[in-house]
Amino acid sequence: MxxxxxxxxxxxxxxxxxxxxxxxxxxxxxxxxxxxxxxxxxxxxxxxxxxxxxxxxxxxxxxxxxxxxxxxxxxxxxxxxxxxxxxxxxxxxxxxxxxxxxxxxxxxxxxxxxxxxxxxxxxxxxxxxxxxxxxxxxxxxxxxxxxxxxPGKQYKIKQVTFPEDSSEVAKAIQKTKRRSLLKVGNAYDFETIKAERERIDERLKERGFFYFGADYIMIQVDSTVGKQEVDLIVKVKDETPAKAKEIYKINDIIVYPNYSLRDSIQNVDKDVVQYKDFTIIDKEDIFDPRIFDRTLYFHKGDIYNRTDHNLSLNRLVNMGTFKFVKNQFRPADTTGNFLDTYYYLTPLPKKSFRVEVLGKTNSANYTGTELNINWSNRNTFKGAELLTVTAFGGMEVQVSGQNNGFNVYRIGGETSLIWPRFIGPFKLKASSGFVPKTKASLGYEFQQRSKLYSLNTFKGSFGYLWKENIRKEHQLNVTDIVYVSPQNVTSLYDSIARTNPALQRVIDKQLIFGPTYSYTFTNTMRKRKKHTIYFKGGIDLAGTITGLATGADVRAGNQKEIFDVPFSQFVRLEADFRHYLRLGNESQLASRIIVGSGFAYGNSEQMPFIKQFFIGGTNSIRAFRARSIGPGSSEPVTSTAFLPDQSGDVKLELNTEYRTTLFSIVKGAVFIDAGNIWMLNDDEPAKNFSSKFLDDLAVGTGVGLRFDLSFLVLRTDLAFPIRLPYGDKRWVLDDIAFGDGSWRKQNLIFNLAIGYPF
Structure with a gap:
């Protein structure tokens, strides 16, 4: 057998x-x-x-x-x-x-x-x-x-009648009927009727009817008007309270920015600060009153509406400064229909200190640990600014295999400051529940690769982050600066780098500066939707203005330097698109495509190494080790004592994964990954992108288990290649032999990771 x-x-x-x-x-x-x-x-x-x-x-x-x-x-x-x-x-x-x-x-x-x-x-x-x-x-x-x-024949809607009296609430309901869910000719549906009541209530809340509710709407059904037809009559119930039929406006706006349940809200006259339309009661003078003018949408005299109500609360929550946010509306002690608005805000601790110890592994068989120390100040200049200072250190070692002894050590730090507003020449008054932010950061990292080289990396950026809504997010860095300086290059690495330009670029000095922009769209938070997507696209323009201003042209022998370092000039584009197909309550089909390209010009002949693309590994093509594929159909590097990083100017990656719950916290997956990277102008044609790029695709498949522990997802994947991007024989399906120990050792790749790959 x-x-x-x-x-x-x-x-x-x-x-x-x-x-x-x-x-x-x-x-x-x-x-x-x-x-x-x-x-x-x-x-x-x-x-x-x-x-x-x-x-x-x-x-x-x-x-x-x-x-x-x-x-x-x-x-x-x-x-x-x-x-x-x-x-x-x-x-x-x-x-x-x-x-x-x-x-x-x-x-x-x-x-x-x-x-x-x-x-x-x-x-x-x-x-x-x-x-x-x-x-x-x-x-x-x-x-x-x-x-x-x-069932008999389905009844259809013959006519829909809305209130026609002269009351304010009736006139407001009349104005909403253009977008009614009840359409003549549609089938009678009780769920649609309930949704219509909710819709009318929502629209009335936008028009100042603060005390109105969906239960005050009655929709009568008359099934005697014709054969399999009904008339629907929309009414306001007779028992509806008088105040529910009135339009209310905003009166006083009172903010307690340092509130706790122990506090008394009586006799606070000496702590009151009046700023524009806002009354600020902050006895310890913790916050600058201007942040509430920027954050809250209501102003005195505004007609109440639910949108501004919710947007104000969302902004206060998303500032990341307050632990609890509570809002109340009370009838004002004035003539007319007015509401006093109260905001009770309980701040998070102003300063916090956090220490993290991490264990990690990757598909190149490196195992390591990392220590992160974070200090934060959530109200640095009394304007809800977030100052974060981070120090980190870590190491990765390989106890056996090709990289044994080539350990990696990292140490560094970063400081960032986030303002909950746009500063500088840019202004944005977004109608969103998310506060626009300005971010500045400075960082340094020292990386030591034993027996090979060391790298000093300095980073700095200044830019803006804003969300149109929960689905759309923008990030614009007006400037993003990276300076990389190598040192302690060993003779072992130097001897190999002389014959491999890709390895030489790793230890070249690099100066990169210029604007970057990214846009993200996602609706994956809608768990019941059958089709959901995630998209992130970005553009990186390095050295563009400086290159044009100086007339830099490396190909004409006119390369320009700043502080004795040639600056990089390139355009880099990348797009990540993901689609999730919900197949049932416990299963889905997840797919991803990544496309990227970088083009060096002017002052640069090649893309800088840290801005090139890589492929393979735990979150990429899991049947191949990290950064081991390509470029193009070039053979894998096997002549060196270490695993170099294979990089390219163009990237294409495709992934599809079927996910399902097996039992309890255990979820299973079956996946297939494909892709490669290419150069644009390499001396070896096999590495370059061409019209026959599909012939160079590496393909792998496998199975995995995910252990969903609620606070994290532990992922294990076992994968193997079914198509190689090089050689005369590329499809290797008929070589699969799970019972052969030699085949398993050469082809089976085990990946251990945290979280889903995409």
Whole structure:
């Protein structure tokens, strides 16, 4: 018997064992409930609509049977084989109650209750006078439930009438009808009616009706107006309170920026500061009153609206300065309909100190640790500015393999200051719940690669961050400066770098400065949406103005320097697009494409090494070690005692991954990755990007487990190549031999990481 037949045999044996053994644990008279089905009958309903209604109705049936994977019920199987644990902890208890799932018995099924649910749902969809029949079928120790639903023709909306009296609330409702969800000719739908009430309430809140609520709206249904037709009459209930029908304006705006529950809000006259329309009660004078004028949307005399209400709260929360934010509206002690607005703000500790110790590993078999020390001041200049000072140090070692002894040591620090506003010549008054920010940062890092070289890296940036809304984010660095200076280059590295220009660029002095911009869009926070996307695009323009002003042209022998270092001049573009297809409550298909290109010109003949693209590794093409692919169809570097970083000017990467929950906190994945990097003007044609770039793609596949611990996701992936980007034989599918130890050693790549790859 060969391996393939053995796998089929074992799978069939498992299928038989798990399907048969689950019922033997049932007591006398018990039946395992294996599911229910709905049949929709009626010639008045088109086949496509019957099919859609059937699916909706089957989702309503309760209880749900035990979950299945490939026709098996593994959770129920584990529950049964665990037996009766003697303790409330231990392996058996974990297996039974965390991994396992108790049997769903037919005795738990209430046929009449389900029939009533199906009837109510169908009638709420406009199929009045519905008939529902229910029955069950027993086969051995298993049972199913069957339901037959016989709806009539669906009722349609003939006419919609809105209030027509002269009251303020009636006139306001009239103005909202253009965007009504109730459309003549559409099917009657109770859920749409409820949504319409909520919509009207939301629109009234935008027009000053602070005390109004959706429950004050009544939509009457008249089904006597025609055959399978209804009239809908929108009304304000007679018992609606008078104040709910009035428009309210903002009166006083009182802010307590240093509030705690122990504080008394009485007798605070001596602590009051009046700034424009705001009354600030800050007895310790912690905050500059101007930050509230920039943050809060309401001003005295404004008509109340829900948008400004929510945007003000969101801005206060997103400033990152306050631990608790509470808002109250109270009737003002004045004539007319006015509201006094109160903001109770409890600050986070002004200064904080945090120490982090991290353990990490990567696909080049390096294992290491890192220490981060962070000090923060959340109100540096009394304007909610965030000052952060970070110091870090770490090391990575490889205890065996090709890089044994070539350890990596890092030490450095960074200081950043974030203002909760735009400063400088740029001004932005965004209608968003997110405060626009200005950020400045300075950093230094020393990196020692044992037996090879050391690098000193200085970084500085100044720019702006702002969000249009929760989905769209912008980051513009007016200037982003990087200076890299090598030292302690060993003879070992120098001897190899002389024959490899890519390695030489690693130890070249580099001066990079210029603006950068990135835009991010995502709607992945909408968990119930079937299709969600993430997009991030960026552009890096280095040395553009300086190069043009000085007439720099390295190809003409006119290379310019600043502080005796040639500055880099290039354009770099990169786009990362991800698509998530929701296949069910516990599964999805995630896909990603990354496209990037960098072009050096003017003062630079090549892209600087740190701005080039790399591919392969834990979060990239997992069947190949980090930065080991390409450029193009060039052979992997094997002649050196260490693993150099393979870099390129162009990048293409594609990933697809099927994700599903296996049980409890354990999730599984099957994935395929492809991609490569290329040069644009290398002396070796095999490395350059061409019209035949698809021939150079490296392809890998594999499986993985993710352990979702809520506070982090621990990821393990096991991958192997199925297509090489080099050589005469590129597709290596027929070389796969899991039983061959030599093949496994050369091809299987184990990745351990934190979080999802994308």
């Amino acid at each position: 060969n391996n393939k037949h053995l796998l089929y045999y074992l799978f069939g044996l498992l299928l038989f064992a798990s399907s048969c053994s689950n019922t033997k644990y049932l007591k006398e008279g018990e039946l395992l409930y294996v599911g229910g089905s709905v049949k929709v009958e009626g010639k008045e309903i088109p086949k496509k609509e019957r099919k859609a209604l059937k699916k909706e109705l089957e989702d309503l049936l309760r209880p749900k049977p035990n979950s299945r994977i490939l026709g098996l019920r593994p959770k129920l199987y584990f529950y049964n084989i665990a037996g009766t644990p003697k303790k409330d902890k231990g392996f058996k208890h974990w297996l039974k109650y965390k991994v396992g799932e108790a049997p769903v018995l037919f005795g738990q099924v209430d046929l009449q209750y389900n029939a009533d649910v199906l009837r109510n749902y169908t009638e709420n969809k406009g199929f009045f006078k519905v008939q529902v029949e229910s029955d069950s079928t027993r086969k051995g120790k298993k049972a199913t439930a069957e339901y037959i639903v016989k």
